[in-house]
Amino acid sequence: MRATLAEKPQTRGVELLDRAKIDTCVQCGMCLTSCPTYRELGVEMDSPRGRIFLMKAVQEGRLQPDELFAKHMYLCLDCRACETVCPTGVPFGSLVEAARAVVEQHRRLPFLTRLMRDLAFRWLLPHPGRLQFLGAILRHAQRCRLLAIAKLFAPGRLRDWLTLLPDLSGRPFLPGDVISIRPTGPRRGEVALFWGCAAPVLLPNVQRATARVLARYGYEVVVPEGQTCCGALHLHNGLREEAQALAKRNLVAFEAAGGDAVIVNAAGCGATLKEYPELLRGTAEQARALHFRAVVRDFAEFLAAAPETPAGGRLKKTVTYQDPCHLAHGQRVRREPRQLLKTIPDVEFKEMRDADRCCGSAGIYNLLYPGLSQRFLRAKIDHAAQTGAQLIVTANPGCQLQLQAGIRQAGLSAEVVHLAELLAQAYGLDSGG
Numbered sequence: 001m002r003a004t005l006a007e008k009p010q011t012r013g014v015e016l017l018d019r020a021k022i023d024t025c026v027q028c029g030m031c032l033t034s035c036p037t038y039r040e041l042g043v044e045m046d047s048p049r050g051r052i053f054l055m056k057a058v059q060e061g062r063l064q065p066d067e068l069f070a071k072h073m074y075l076c077l078d079c080r081a082c083e084t085v086c087p088t089g090v091p092f093g094s095l096v097e098a099a100r101a102v103v104e105q106h107r108r109l110p111f112l113t114r115l116m117r118d119l120a121f122r123w124l125l126p127h128p129g130r131l132q133f134l135g136a137i138l139r140h141a142q143r144c145r146l147l148a149i150a151k152l153f154a155p156g157r158l159r160d161w162l163t164l165l166p167d168l169s170g171r172p173f174l175p176g177d178v179i180s181i182r183p184t185g186p187r188r189g190e191v192a193l194f195w196g197c198a199a200p201v202l203l204p205n206v207q208r209a210t211a212r213v214l215a216r217y218g219y220e221v222v223v224p225e226g227q228t229c230c231g232a233l234h235l236h237n238g239l240r241e242e243a244q245a246l247a248k249r250n251l252v253a254f255e256a257a258g259g260d261a262v263i264v265n266a267a268g269c270g271a272t273l274k275e276y277p278e279l280l281r282g283t284a285e286q287a288r289a290l291h292f293r294a295v296v297r298d299f300a301e302f303l304a305a306a307p308e309t310p311a312g313g314r315l316k317k318t319v320t321y322q323d324p325c326h327l328a329h330g331q332r333v334r335r336e337p338r339q340l341l342k343t344i345p346d347v348e349f350k351e352m353r354d355a356d357r358c359c360g361s362a363g364i365y366n367l368l369y370p371g372l373s374q375r376f377l378r379a380k381i382d383h384a385a386q387t388g389a390q391l392i393v394t395a396n397p398g399c400q401l402q403l404q405a406g407i408r409q410a411g412l413s414a415e416v417v418h419l420a421e422l423l424a425q426a427y428g429l430d431s432g433g
């Protein structure tokens with residue numbers, strides 16, 4: 001007997017696609033020109049409207065979440081520029097993450113790809129000790145020029161990845177560098193620092209600079225033990241349950257630490273931490289996630305609201321700023337980093353064109369789609385170079401690594417720094433050791 005439409009078995013995982021959210025899209029197309037992938041590829045199915053159209057078809061059972069569907073969902077940068085311009089408030093980020101979670105429930109990945117994914121997402125990212133160990137190996141390989149040699153002979157994709165690695169010759173990050181840093185002026189309070197997963201290994205100076213600038217502003221900095229990766233990379237890659245498990249671990253760690261605020265210096269992590277209530281919806285932890293969200297602050301957001309700016313900062317440099325997508329579009333924090341930069345005596349601030357357009361880093365997009373990512377990066381570097389700035393400032397480690405690679409490739413002399421590093425420079429604080 002043939003099943004009627006009503007009896008037709010539901011596509012596995014399709015309940016993750018929230019129909020109410022899908023229906024907020026009225027197909028007006030106002031998002032199209034803001035979408036980097038639509039602008040670059042000119043394909044409707046690689047626009048926000050096209051992707052929502054596909055999600056709706058999957059949600060209604062008219063389309064299978066097959067490889068073609070997966071391709072359009074994963075070609076999205078998850079930059080959320082469409083959210084900023086959408087007149088009806090479509091929560092595109094959470095929709096595309098749900099769509100990828102549906103894809104992952106159906107995908108049959110080749111053995112090697114699955115192994116790599118498991119190693120990265122399950123074995124490595126949630127474990128700071130393993131990341132530090134890998135960092136030590138890479139640092140050693142860089143020092144012995146093994147990586148430079150590998151770059152000459154590595155096949156295309158691996159060579160692209162190696163190109164993104166920053167100079168690791170500086171002093172490695174040690175937890176003792178930032179644990180319980182005392183305020184240097186009048187004490188204004190105590191904050192807990194979220195330090196992420198790969199950033200302490202790849203950009204140790206950013207962590208030290210963040211803690212020392214906070215101390216300069218009068219805050220005692222604590223680094224809660226037991227904290228782990230925020231889960232953003234898992235969520236963006238369809239691994240929702242893994243992201244939820246990491247979120248629960250972070251709730252426990254930060255609740256135990258206390259403090260007036262949880263400070264995050266990585267835009268992607270900050271957006272995810274603030275969205276824990278959504279990630280943990282329907283679980284026993286949802287109410288705790290709401291309390292947690294109320295105290296999470298991006299580094300710039302927190303300092304711009306500080307009652308007083310410490311005296312003594314000065315920096316004679318021309319500076320431009322690139323908005324990380326998950327800060328500008330995900331958290332709507334745009335004014336604060338600029339405010340902090342413009343108030344430093346002698347800083348000459350120059351706005352770059354399309355500062356809030358994705359640089360192509362987008363989590364691991366630059367590893368998965370290096371060709372397309374490079375096209376976004378080249379446009380970003382052109383716009384930054386047009387300002388003539390000596391310093392390109394950003395507020396997300398992923399963007400920082402991507403821009404640094406772009407500057408090296410273009411042979412430019414500008415330096416790419418995190419906002420925390422620039423403030424540390426301005427106040428004469430040493431973040432290198």
Ligand code: SF4
Pocket residue numbers: 024025026027028029030031032048049052082085086087088089090
């Ligand atoms: S996502 Fe928003 S802007 Fe884009 S088509 Fe739908 S309603 Fe319009």
Ligand code: SF4
Pocket residue numbers: 034035036037038046047048051075076077078079080081082083092
């Ligand atoms: S998140 Fe970015 S890339 Fe994806 S549809 Fe929206 S604007 Fe386009």
